[in-house]
Amino acid sequence: MKTPEELVARFREQGYKVTPQRQLIFRLLDGNTAHPTAETLYEVAAQQMPGISLRTVYQTLSELSAMGEVQHIDLGSGAVRFDPNVDDHHHVVCSTCGVVHDVYVNQTPLHFEGDVEGFAVHSTRIVFSGECAQCAHLSA
């Protein structure tokens, strides 16, 4: 994702108004590695701006997603997570606590075999599931 300042400029270019709500969300996403859901982002936002609506958070996230500034990650476990990291990267997910971390796989592009003649791969998503160090420690 671009910096909050650059996003302000891009929003102005696109004819979108630069509201305090949008700017707050830009800042909350900047450098955010928590892979938050709309709901969790809303909760943090509401602390700094009581009265902001969940609807607006969803709306702004959709705009950023449409602009390619955030990625949305559906891990199949409840709500979609949003990711300001749009580098070519992948994720490890703890099945116990749900924490998501970025990982980088250098063997990509991967080679695969199967009955898929002529299939043009545009993107590859890898999710490693397991148990994080903290959860392993607690359960021991």
Place this chain on the structure above:
Amino acid sequence: MKTPEELVARFREQGYKVTPQRQLIFRLLDGNTAHPTAETLYEVAAQQMPGISLRTVYQTLSELSAMGEVQHIDLGSGAVRFDPNVDDHHHVVCSTCGVVHDVYVNQTPLHFEGDVEGFAVHSTRIVFSGECAQCAHLSA
């Protein structure tokens, strides 16, 4: 997934009754590479057994899933898909028509880098997204 005959035996062992509905679903899943949703499986089932309920299809799929006989695949695009192929395999998905095919990746286990000290990987899921040959042909 085991054969329908073996599943009949396993269900009896577990104290589950072997109903015509369950047997029909066993047969519909046997060798099925379509990665159907509960809904699409229900539609096919209802042709052969009018009156079967969607509820029962969901129920039986849950039982098979709990037994490890089918895998459920959440591609983040609508309903969960069910897969009687429980081998270690991955998927290619056409973004246009939604078709899902099995693929096998032989570089697994994959090596990754990131801030994930002590994370124990239990499973790896890879999804290749792109455009299938048919869709490429149609759009050309």
Place this chain on the structure above:
DNA sequence: TGTTAGTTAGCACGACTTGTTGATTAGCAG
């Protein structure tokens, strides 16, 4: 044959997300 699990219809609910409406606020171009 009897017990009991399974099935069904029907309705509701829950989670997540989007749509709508109508009133209010405020960004920003001129």
Place this chain on the structure above:
DNA sequence: CTGCTAATCAACAAGTCGTGCTAACTAACA
């Protein structure tokens, strides 16, 4: 500064996917 208009908000509804529940009926299996 002013005015146009987008944005926000509250409130409510709706849609999708999946599950829960009930009550009545059916049928598997001991």
